[in-house]
Amino acid sequence: MSETRIESDSLGEVRIPSEALYGASTQRAVENFPISGTPVPPDIIQAFAIIKLAAAKANEKLDIIPQEYAELICQAANEIIDGQHAAQFPVDIFQTGSGTSTNMNMNEVIANRCSQLAGEQIGSKKPIHPNDHVNQSQSSNDTFPTAIHIAVALAFQHQLLPELHHFHGALLEKAHAFHEVYKIGRTHLMDATPMRLGQEFSGYARQLEKAIDRIKEAMHGLYELPLGGTAVGTGINCPHGFARMATEEIVDLTKLPFREALNHFEAQSSKDDLVHAHASLHTLATALFKMANDLRLLASGPRCGLGEITLPATQPGSSIMPGKVNPVMCESLTMVCARVFGNHSTVEHCNAGGQLNLNTFMPLMAYTILESTSLLSSAMHAFREKCLQGIQANKEHCAELIERSTAMVTALAPIIGYDQASKIAKQAMQEKRTVRDICLENLNQLGISKEKLDSLLDPANA
Template sequence: MTASSRSEHDLLGDRDVPADAYWGVHTLRATENFPITGTPISTYPHLIDALAAVKEAAALANGELGLLDPSKAAVIVAACQEIRGGKLHDQFVVDVVQGGAGTSTNMNANEVIANRALELLGHARGEYGHLHPNEDVNLGQSTNDVYPTAVRIATVFAVRGLLDAMAVLQTAFADKAAEFHDVLKMGRTQLQDAVPMTLGQEFSAFAVMLDEDRSRLAEALGLIHEINLGATAIGTGLNAPAGYAEAARRHLTDITGLPLVTAPDLVEATQDCGAFVQMSGVLKRIAVKLSKTCNDLRLLSSGPRAGLGEINLPPVQAGSSIMPGKVNPVIPEVVNQVAFEVIGNDITITMAAEAGQLQLNAFEPVILHSLSKSVTHLRAACLTLAERCVSGITANTDMLRATVENSIGLVTALNPRIGYTAATDIAKEALATGRGVAELVLERGLLPAEQLTALLRPEVIAGTGPVRT
């Protein structure tokens, strides 16, 4: 019969580990110590791939410098490549939020890689006399340079996905802006009638805001490419030989395809979380503006009879268990909630970055968790909003134009032609009687019908074209 467990040893003593586990005693203790979120690090595949990439680069650098036996380096590289190919992710079991500045995550990676490498060498898992998680897989490294580097690489790939999703949403709004380019409506300030515009202009603004935020996000992403691999414990490079940092960075760049650079001051880089704070701040900016856009969609579609009712959001589910026929703006609502979460995550990241002491910030695990949630949830929210809501929006064109024609705000567009005093009188009478501005202008003979019609063309009244009279 096959044994159900194997015994492993660490500084605290001996523990039995499941025989079929690729992780070992350090991971076992971490799973017992940190039953916090129930979210294992494998929830974030970009992080697992990044950890494997860092370990692969380290093995290649150590082999190149003659510090690691070529046969060991080869099987460590092979194990890392398997993990980056999607294998063994289920063996990364420690909770994403943990004490120890990420040590448990690093140990988990070391053990999984070592045990898979042992198999490739023809040995059983746990036979660390042939290849050791710390002596070989972690050679020349510390959690304090491995973990931040992996977090940065994972963040880059995750944010790239968010940038793509934002582009999809931006295109959806831009398409609607083109579709609604000549749909006249009233613009509003402070929820009061202001001046006429087109629905296309309104939707174009949503697209432009997303484009601006994509630019700011790309700028913040540039800072994340600076790594501290080779810094080891506090940035002095202790136990990493000369040439290791550059060799590891070069191999890591080749593996990931990212333009990674080694920080000019590794002591500073090992304790500083400023790039994560800046990234989170941009994510908050995106969340705030995206939530404002969703507020607008909910307002514009409110009703359908007793609200603004200017646009129709596609119905995606029944809105009530008691009110038949009710349909709610559930897609904008869920995006609002993602935005609230991102704003809260920004506070967490801010406090975690501030809480570091001296040469290390011990709170990067919660920074990773919060940043990853913000990025992945915003990505999903953008795609959901584009596909389940924006692409299916329709306009109540006749009602929108009637609102313009009946609004006293219309008189602002005629002010240059009929004068301020006459325009004020028209506005007062329209408000008092409920009659339309255009009707009153014609009745008083202030403008001929042909000229009034020309002035009220959508491209003229909304400022999108020349005045022709």
């Protein structure tokens, strides 16, 4: 058995691994919540360290803690922001719903790291106390929701939005490249009038453009921080000016326009802004799901399906059918989207389940939103590089399908009338011939010239 040390809290003595930077509260949480084996995401840990650093600077400016204490806290917090001490944050996602265990985990790690830096013994709470100094002017109830807002906003800004812009750009490139490729349009999965393949891709590009706008709009709500409300929103034990000063420090650290919440009671009792943020991810996922499904339909076959485009071959598709290649990148992307759909239900239930003056589902909300953000970002990156950029148009086949389509008769309807056009379509279907063939045999009856017919049936004029 590894060596341990003994610490005590209000409930009594706790045995802790001797080299652990965390303390009694964290150890109790580890023992109480052996649930999933998945700790709180690193994004939340980094965001918490940002909060503790900002709080220390604000408390120093307000003469609540001495400068030397603030400097120690800031040094330890900076180490955590830089990714050090990651193993010191073992608390499971499924913990106390306020995130108190994670807040205390952070307080204890910073305090003990300060003890090391000051040459004191781990666990001595000298010179820095986890509650009296690291947690000064704060509560788990305002710091954890603040950490979620910071973590999600940073993930949107630095992870999701850059990939969205790349993905949107790749779609625009395909829309331009396929501008001169004419294909048959389809509604209800049935033949419709001709269109450009580039127009089809331009529709996908516009979906992504609007998704970017929705995500940016959702970020405005994330920029409101609950910090300063402490226990229930009244700000008890939080000095005047602390929230403003700490938020200014957070802005300086993150380069994002965070601001103090307009109403701390709303900010702590509800998580509507997080639901709105995930809703933007949910909408993006529906757009990506539809697009991926469309692309594998357009590429279906390759000889016995639509086959209008060719997707890059990324791996053999069957263990029994030689030469089979499947649209695996489309399948991977749609599975990610399905996960996001489920995650949105989780986020909605977590928000609706909050009671009175505090939401007690915050760790799960944090994990779920960050998971959706990461999955979508990674899936779009892989899909863009392994599939989207390599899509090829089968121009000749597209033209052949247009010529065979009875929907081409639509272009004749304004000239020969709907009823006559319907008869031609029906005859073409019955005789397995093209609309053009039927019309060429009946030019005099239709009252149009061959030149006019060719013009009307030219997909470029559709």
